[in-house]
Amino acid sequence: MPNWLYIILIVIISYIVISVALFYLQDFLLFKPEKLDEDFKFAYENQDTKEYFLETRDGAKLNGLLFKSKNQPKGIVLYLKGNSKSIKGWGKFAVDFTRHDYSVFMVDYRGFGKSTGRRSQKAIKRDLQQIYNKLKERTPEEHIILYGRSLGSGFAAKLASMNNPKMLILDAPYYSLTKITARYMPFMPLSLLIKYPLPTHKWLRYVQCPIHIIHGTHDKLIPYKTSVKLSQIKPKLTRLHTVIGGGHKNLNNFESYHKMMAEIINSKPVDIDYSTTSINVIHSSKKPKAKA
Template sequence: MFLGVVSMGLNGIIDSFVFFPDKQLIGTPNDLEMDYRNLWITVEKEKIIHAWWVPAPDPGAVVLFCHGNAGNISHRLDNLAGLYRLGLSVLIFDYRGYGKSRGSASEEALYADARAACARAGELARQAAVPLVVFGRSLGGAAAVGLVEEPGISGMILESTFTNLADMAKVQYHLPWTGSWLAGRFNSLDRIKNARTPLLFIHGNQDYIVPFELGKRLFQAAPEPKEFIAIEGAGHNDTIETAGQAYYEKLAQFINSLKMVES
């Protein structure tokens, strides 16, 4: 029992270094002239998370967007607008503790919230008879990789994401001794091996928050079909600005190559 209490305490400390939620929404898709609908998604019969459904007219796909570790969905309006301009419908959701979503953030909750949001996005994709694409950015990449065995996903985009928490701790906190007890946390490196859909990786080669090398290692562990796009000169938060229109051209090329799969 004592060890269990200690483990829970350590996990709570670790989560406090990973999640930086903001409860205040700073805008809505209407601010960028996108119609949207608030959705409330039930997770595990008791937790409720908040999402925005932004439907495009005559969409080419539905994108489930898994955002990074700070802020909330309202801080991703530019991402929403870029995908919407490509003719894509987007479901973006907040993890527990972020924005209007209830509860507290944790690794276990992150994966459960992503699964519930994916199920809802799958329903919307089937209604529109279009492919479902999962897009995970930074920590959202871990949430996305946690979905690789979920049914009905046509493809996955992973941007500026990492291998596991141990590797990130070595980079961010210079703690070489963390490998034995953090490697299992947010372990995308093992999960990616079970991917069953086409994968597109995007990473800035000057990313010092999630180093380029971690993105490459994750890519190398993934099965085919896969593609890695290195954005020359980009850091962690300026991939779109650095790549310009070529960024969206690549997204469109990848998404247009996907076919709807049965769930």
């Protein structure tokens, strides 16, 4: 066998092996779950919580935690977390909403914390819709806020596209997971291999509620320009909030982030008579003609 043919054969075999490995190992690469014993007790300083279990139609059990507002709640935030740990650690962020008199419900995806069941994009979407339906039984949709952080931003966008929440807040969102992984594996057929494409950009087209996107300018994992691109999908409904210097995991350490959250959560829609504004005024760059 000629050397050039042997080299081509090795390259092809290596490509196939890597593709197969990527397909079967992507759950391990994408999800970093923390397992919790069933008898684990959640405890948070100055937070009133209640634990829930929800059984799905395929027999899985989803574990969630309700963080109660100290005062009469204005509504509830369904907080969809990132791809690591469990709600044990993510619970510390609930205070950013309860301080504004919003209760918070956090849930662990399948295989995280105390939640069980076989994970898939379809199953997680179905689980979250079931949880949303349960929230609607107690809270009118106009008082439900969907908050998606990183991985959870795609699922939050999907939920918002299928329902009518008060608003959708996306924290460090991605255009799609296929796009993100393509940055690291540009030569792989990811559109065929990825089991969790999570096309946020497609789902946003069907969202009818106000959309708020928060992103740090120094995010190395999901570039800031991703949110700029997402904000252009439904520009009339969307506001892009920029955390100058913010990374992917540290936005909560910036005062600007908390000021943004306060404005977003407590703001009321304002009707504007655009005929009284400069919206149609054309700024001419032409120099005036000289008088004769």
